[in-house]
Amino acid sequence: MSGWRTHAGHAVALDIENIDTDQLIPARFMSTPRRAGYGPFLLHDLRHDAQGQAQPNFPLNRHPGASVLLTRRNFGSGSSREAAVYALLDFGIRVVIAPSFGDIFAANAVNNGLLPARIPSDRADTLIGELGDRCVAAGADLSARKLTLSQHTLPFEIDPVWAEKLMMGWDDIDLTRAHTAEIAAFQQKRRQHLAWAFPQGARPQDTDTQATSQGTGVGDRRFNP
Amino acid sequence: MKTLLDKLWARQEIRRRADGTALLWVDRHLVHEGSHHAFAKLAARGLSVAEPGLTFGVADHYAPTQGAPATPAIAGMIAGRAANTERHGIACFGPADPRQGIVHVIGPEQGLPLPGLLIVCGGSHPATHGALGALAFGIGATEVAHVLATQTIWQKKPRSLRLTISGQLAPGVGAKDLALAWIARLGADGARGHAIEYAGDAVRALSVDARMTLCNMSIEGGARFGLIAPDAATFAYLQNRPFAPEGAAWSRAVADWAKLAGDSDAKHDREVTLNAEEVAPIVTWGTSPEDALPITANVPDPARLPPGKAEHARAALDYMGLSAGRPLESIGIDQIFIGSCTNARIEDLRAAAAVLAGRRATVPGLVSPGSRAIKAQAEDEGLDRVFTDAGLTWVGSGCSMCVAMNGDSVGAGRRCASTTNRNFRGRQGRGARTHLMSPAMAAAAAITGHLTDVRPLLRGRHAA
């Protein structure tokens, strides 16, 4: 993942609170491999009617070139599906501005280069009211922690580590692999001092093809009353 | 002076960065079919699984509860999970395994989560395992790939919120009602950034099954973590589980677990209290779990709510096909669903059966036990007969109608009384209208065909 410091694009308002990840991408689309592109699935059931026709008045249908989404509290709540972030990114969204985000969603966003920018909720109220159904020039500056929305400039909040991660395009796996020896030492110590923490019964096996009613199933020793 | 969270966190820390983010050791990693993105990430980098012995695969989200997979794409997801786990030497509770079931139901049932361990899963309800005194939380696909590759995870320590529930639950009121009560009070993001430690007499009095229901719903109030300090009930629950320690290891483990409870003088970042005696059976009326009210209430009037909330309520009522002021009990339903990692354990099935015994459902409904082991036990106890005699359909175990990606779903515009955890738009199928409630309340709704206070139906009966 490559890092970024500034973004310049266009913003639309999505005047709905509690947009959960089931809205961002309905479950039925999630068996698709990522390379197919998740953009068409973004907010699918809000953007389309039951016959699959696009709702012409939905903000992202009116302004399909928008890259900044201004919305209400608790955006990305619910399911941990990272596919919600893929749908936003593949549609072209780079920044979501809201008073609050679902915790797992926000972490997923940062892991994929999407900025979850927090602003106070009264500020969101005013800006959403002002934006209405227009699409305006908008941008984000990660190092200055500033957003621009038409003629406004305003600060946003983000965990400093996350801001750095977005700017550097850090990949956690690479970071962690620098600590491989430390991890191995921790694991060994744990095996010595906390032997019970390592499952006794766990043996690598795929039992898909070995259905039996005995063995390690709970059939023989289940449910202490 | 340490909280339960402090103690659990300290045990897992491998290192801590200057900014406070910690690298934590993962003791159990549960992967389901939805983890395909993570395996693809791993493959793209040519990495292998660091600790296959601490990784466990399940088939639940896409698993059909009746017959063959509904579509080739669904069959492909299940086969993909099997191939991924097999390639990496990961033990798997697949579709034909007698231990198969919903990840957060079979985990505890198998003794995988233990007090003082860290468990992660690429889903949002791992907090269920926190009921056993484990540090358990949900992660996304990038993080799943990271855990697969390193058996660790970077995480910032959440703040601690103690939710003390005092008093005694009335008959017909249970853990699901407690969960919906606090979420309605604090909001769907009310506990965001926090780990909730559930405490108080009412929590101690809950069975381990019911504690899991309570912890399961933590995320619906915004909390990634839900915790209950382990006690004698926890130990009794875990003893002799297939993956639990045995013999001398068991004794050492129990001695260790007894020290995990928070110190009495420990300070929490936030304190919230709830009186169990004031909690009535609760149902949701809208499209967020915070849209919850006692069954005796009326549908709220958006005009009387604050502006932001009013807009949400108006849209929710429109989607739900409801009008303001209408008594909740007058809302007719088309079907019921009893299942999911929230409410498909044996006690949930017993509670529903206690209401349904000798009665007929007037609407159709699906009952999906949380695991094959629970299914077998329910059949031993004759619960399946209670459901089928009432006219409900008894099916296999899986996520079923909780997530509508496996063939089971609620039709557009249809109204379902459901024991699941999410009433989001379209969660149970496009256009589906979901009312969340306890298993006993879903059973009551099945009998009358509308949202119903279960309490009168329990009079003269022994509530399970």
Ligand code: SF4
């Ligand atoms: S039952 Fe529902 S909430 Fe639970 S793991 Fe399955 S899909 Fe997720």
